[in-house]
Amino acid sequence: MRKQIIGMENSTTTDTIVAISTPPGASGLAVLRLSGSDAARYCDALFRPFPITPLKPSEMAGYTTAVGSWADLDQIVLSCFLAPHSFTGEDVYEISCHGGTAVKQAILDSLLKEGARLAEAGEFSKRAFINGKMDLSQAEAVMDLISAEAGRQVQAAYNQLKGQLSGKIRTRADKLYLLMARVEMILEFPELEETPPALAQLAADISEEGIRIRQLASGYGRGKIVREGLKVAIAGRPNAGKSTLLNSLVGENKAIVTSVPGTTRDLIEERIIVDGYLVHVTDTAGLTQSSTDIVEQEGIRRARQAHAEADLLFWMISPPYPEGADFEAEISEIRELSADGKDIVIVLGKDDKGSSDNMEAEIKQRFLDIEIVRFSIHREESTEQIRKQIREHLQNLEHRYDQKTLITHERHRNLLENAAAELNQAAQGIGKGLTLDLVAASLRQAAEYLAEMTGDSIDVSLVDTLFSRFCVGK
Numbered sequence: 406m407r408k409q410i411i412g413m414e415n416s417t418t419t420d421t422i423v424a425i426s427t428p429p430g431a432s433g434l435a436v437l438r439l440s441g442s443d444a445a446r447y448c449d450a451l452f453r454p455f456p457i458t459p460l461k462p463s464e465m466a467g468y469t470t471a472v473g474s475w476a477d478l479d480q481i482v483l484s485c486f487l488a489p490h491s492f493t494g495e496d497v498y499e500i501s502c503h504g505g506t507a508v509k510q511a512i513l514d515s516l517l518k519e520g521a522r523l524a525e526a527g528e529f530s531k532r533a534f535i536n537g538k539m540d541l542s543q544a545e546a547v548m549d550l551i552s553a554e555a556g557r558q559v560q561a562a563y564n565q566l567k568g569q570l571s572g573k574i575r576t577r578a579d580k581l582y583l584l585m586a587r588v589e590m591i592l593e594f595p596e597l598e599e600t601p602p603a604l605a606q607l608a609a610d611i612s613e614e615g616i617r618i619r620q621l622a623s624g625y626g627r628g629k630i631v632r633e634g635l636k637v638a639i640a641g642r643p644n645a646g647k648s649t650l651l652n653s654l655v656g657e658n659k660a661i662v663t664s665v666p667g668t669t670r671d672l673i674e675e676r677i678i679v680d681g682y683l684v685h686v687t688d689t690a691g692l693t694q695s696s697t698d699i700v701e702q703e704g705i706r707r708a709r710q711a712h713a714e715a716d717l718l719f720w721m722i723s724p725p726y727p728e729g730a731d732f733e734a735e736i737s738e739i740r741e742l743s744a745d746g747k748d749i750v751i752v753l754g755k756d757d758k759g760s761s762d763n764m765e766a767e768i769k770q771r772f773l774d775i776e777i778v779r780f781s782i783h784r785e786e787s788t789e790q791i792r793k794q795i796r797e798h799l800q801n802l803e804h805r806y807d808q809k810t811l812i813t814h815e816r817h818r819n820l821l822e823n824a825a826a827e828l829n830q831a832a833q834g835i836g837k838g839l840t841l842d843l844v845a846a847s848l849r850q851a852a853e854y855l856a857e858m859t860g861d862s863i864d865v866s867l868v869d870t871l872f873s874r875f876c877v878g879k
């Protein structure tokens with residue numbers, strides 16, 4: 406069923422679009438995708454089937470393929486998906502050709518010459534959404550699936566694509582419609598229903614629904630980490646061994662390591678995978694109070710920003726240990742971050758250079774409850790111990806947010822929070838004598854927020870913005 410989108414009533418989306426759906430550059434094979442009512446006609450003009458599949462493209466049945474030649478350019482496999490049983494809901498032909506840059510461009514040009522239009526970014530998915538093939542949260546999942554680098558991202562995106570989230574949202578929306586019906590009933594037959602106990606029960610039920618929706622929103626706690634990755638930063642004084650730690654986690658010499666304090670100035674961010682989670686590890690400039698070098702000062706400013714944004718901070722303290730006021734300054738900086746709720750692990754670095762026992766005892770005395778690990782680049786198991794800290798952090802997160810349904814997009818979280826706030830307000834309002842018309846309006850508004858998640862009710866400008874973030878050919 407075609408979707409009604411506010412503001413899109415008169416627009417036409419029936420022209421036939423084409424794009425190269427595989428990445429740029431040379432490859433063994435490539436796929437071009439063609440969607441729209443003229444797709445068969447364009448293929449008829451350009452495709453010559455081999456005798457084993459003698460049908461013209463317009464005579465092919467849906468879900469069948471044919472081999473043949475394409476406009477004297479290449480030998481291809483043509484796959485046919487007829488409306489409405491295709492990705493976009495329109496007639497779709499996919500052309501698998503050889504993946505040379507010139508070949509795919511020539512095939513694309515031949516189709517453009519026939520009259521096809523080059524697809525905009527995300528236009529295939531947008532048509533799939535408009536034609537009711539999937540809802541908005543599923544279309545967002547397609548994009549996530551394409552950009553996924555880690556196993557957990559794939560899992561979350563696929564669950565969303567299968568409609569796990571949409572199902573949950575529709576269940577909640579149905580409950581809101583029932584509540585709306587109850588309010589309408591009371592409005593119509595006040596003598597029967599508008600008694601204090603009936604109203605109190607209504608308020609309790611609305612409040613309960615708000616709590617459930619807020620619970621769903623809290624799935625963003627882990628969902629954000631799954632989709633965007635965990636941010637880990639490495640902090641400490643110059644020369645503490647931060648870049649060495651980064652390199653050991655990445656398994657490559659990504660950051661320059663020298664014995665000169667102040668080597669790292671820029672932020673160096675690398676991606677690793679831990680337990681199927683994407684983890685961004687950022688090496689930062691060493692912190693020092695005494696720098697007069699403006700480049701180093703800028704490095705330190707950026708370092709502090711990265712520390713503030715990190716989900717987990719490895720703070721390295723290595724020999725020669727700071728003493729007196731320097732040590733106190735470092736401790737108070739750690740304490741401040743920790744008081745702000747930052748998860749910090751102290752790494753006692755260069756553990757091969759003498760005993761870290763005293764420093765460990767000192768730190769334990771200052772912080773009752775802080776993780777401490779020892780690290781030496783000359784010990785093989787050291788890197789694994791650091792990875793273990795990351796793993797434990799991720800496991801804690803799983804315990805803290807054990808929702809089955811992950812909320813992976815901020816847009817979804819905000820809509821759920823807005824819906825919950827609206828319900829909470831309505832529930833509290835009933836006790837304070839809020840008129841039932843206004844309660845009904847709040848319920849309707851909350852349902853609207855939920856509908857925006859799945860795109861059941863959505864503005865055309867939002868549709869355009871969301872789909873333009875997709876890649877061309879999707």
Ligand SMILES: Nc1nc2c(ncn2[C@@H]2O[C@H](COP(=O)(O)OP(=O)(O)OP(=O)(O)O)[C@@H](O)[C@H]2O)c(=O)[nH]1
Pocket residue numbers: 641642643644645646647648649650661662663664665666667668669670689690691692754755756757758780781782783
């Ligand atoms: N013995 C020993 N030396 C280390 C270890 N880790 C790093 N080093 C040495 O310490 C020096 C500084 O290491 P880096 O990794 O560059 O230190 P950094 O904290 O990134 O330094 P800045 O970028 O200047 O802040 C280099 O000479 C390293 O080889 C270690 O575990 N043991």
Ligand SMILES: [Mg+2]
Pocket residue numbers: 647648649660661662668669688689
């Ligand atoms: Mg460094």
